[in-house]
Amino acid sequence: MSKKRDLRIVFMGTPEFAVTILDTLLENAFNIVGVITAPDKPAGRGRKLNKSAVKEYAETKGLTILQPTNLKSEAFLEELKALDANLQIIVAFRMLPKVVWQMPEYGTFNLHASLLPNYRGAAPINWAIINGETKSGVSTFFIDEKIDTGEMILQEAISIDANENAGSLHDKLMHLGSDLVIKTVKHIAIGDVKTTPQPENAISRTAYKLNKNNCKIDWTASIDSIHNKIRGLSPYPAAWCQLENNKELLDIKIYTAEKEIIEHNFKVGSIISSKKEVKVAVKEGYINILYIKLPGKRTMDTKSLLNGYSLKTDAKML
DSSP states (O other): OOOOOOOOEEEEEOSHHHHHHHHHHHHTTOOEEEEEOOOOEEETTTTEEEOOHHHHHHHHTTOOEEOOSOTTOHHHHHHHHHTTOSEEEEESOOOOOHHHHTOSTTOEEEEESSOTTTTEESOHHHHHHHTTOSEEEEEEEEOOSSSSOSOEEEEEEEEOOTTOOHHHHHHHHHHHHHHHHHHHHHHHHHTOOOOBOOOTTOOOOEEOOOOTTTTBOOTTSOHHHHHHHHHHTTTTTOEEEEEEETTEEEEEEEEEEEEEEOOOOOOTTBEEEOSSOEEEEETTEEEEEEEEEOTTSOOEEHHHHHHHOOOOTTOEEO
């Protein structure tokens, strides 16, 4: 049996999802010699500099932190080389130049929150639900020149519940991903990693970057696709549409809804409301809105909204 390798790991990541994986690596006594994360960003009215979730966590553990604006800059590359890492782990970071991912002796691997080759790209958790998938998962793979195309190391699947939203799936995949990263690192440590190329001609779905256009609800779509879009974008960034009410046009966000399949004679987009509920007519029935946000207001349940907001009989969703 080969001698266990002495791993010196550089971890690269930015959001909360990555924090859990970094924490699990430390709990399993792996040697993290450096953390690379996004530069601090100004946020809020005071333009106060905000640290990434990974930076905040890494500071509490006294880890060496680098925050390059340019991953190809000589200064950053020298600092990275000085860490003398032999393995790099990437979780929700950004695309790396070849000079960076080729640097460590045992390679650079990425954790991706999908069952590759499906859902390569920026928002795999959201799109799996938006597209009505019944399963998702996590994959580890060695990085190559393209995005999420490298040789697969390990993969683990999980089912998506019928009313699951992006937030709950995110948390499940975060913990599943932590376990998969540990398994992957252990294989690398003893030098018995087996990889498989991703199928080149696979028909796969893409996890496009989310923007205002692809987060808008199309009320003429099927009841399932509307319900899936609301689930897939909750709690962030949230599905949105326009509410026309008494000549007022508002951009609103919908966080939680139920579908009711039933025949009716209402026009698509018509709002049917009572003292307790707000339903939107769609082709195969109604979308019953449970949590909603109006401009400048907090997110609230429908009953709370109706306590202080009046919907006219001809109000509709656009």
